[in-house]
Amino acid sequence: MGSPVVSPLINLVVRVFTIILLVASLIVLATDNITYGLGFYDYGYQFKFTDIYAYRYMLSVMVIGLVWILLQSAFTIFHFSSGNPLGGNAFAHIEFYGDKVISYLLGTGAAAGFGLTVDAKRFSELDSFENDFFNKANAAASLLLIAFFLSAISSVFSSYNLPKAVTAA
Structure with missing residues (x-):
């Protein structure tokens, strides 16, 4: 009995x-900042998501994942339009292992965002601006987590394209 076939569509x-x-997670995270001290003579300080390493990691993972998935989408469109996968057996392995790595990166990015947000909210007294800052970062991590699940599903789909091993009788 053969393995299930998933349509390129x-x-x-x-x-x-x-x-x-x-993209939604990237926009939410990139717009996450707080400005302190906006008095008449005070220039203030802007606290950005890039000031926190875990959120920088989330951003990096989002960009890497976005580049990979856009590239894979182009190859999937080619497969859908021509009826033949690009690159044959070697590319099927690259696609499979690349999808695995990217899905794990997305999962660790979401975990880093959730972990920092939970710890920051638990161990400090936050004003409303800081609370909004961390809630926005939490929303970005939530979107990234859902993207991880979908990427894991794509990884399963790419496993169906792997060549089958020939066994001797």
């Missing part, structure tokens, strides 16, 4: 939803 739809979630 279904794979493309999952990748498109992953792209949408990654």
Whole structure:
């Protein structure tokens, strides 16, 4: 009995939803900042998400994942339009292992964001601006977590494209 076959269209739809979630998460995180001390003579200080290493890691993971999934989407469109996968057996392995690595990166990025946000909110008394800052970062991590799940589904779909081993009788 053969392995199930997933249509390139279904794979493309999952990748498109992953792209949408990654872009949304990227926008939410990139717009996350607080400005302190905006008095009449005070210039203030702007606290940005890039001031925190875990959120920088989230951003890096989002960009890397977005580049990979856009590239894979282009290859999936080629597969869908031509009916033949690009690159044959070697590319099927690259796609499979690349999808695994990217999905794990997305998962660790979401975990880093959630971990820092929970610890920051638990161990400090936050004013409303700081609370909004961490809630926004938590929303970005939530979108990234959903993107991880969809990327893991794409990884399963890419496993169906792997060449089958020939066994001697």
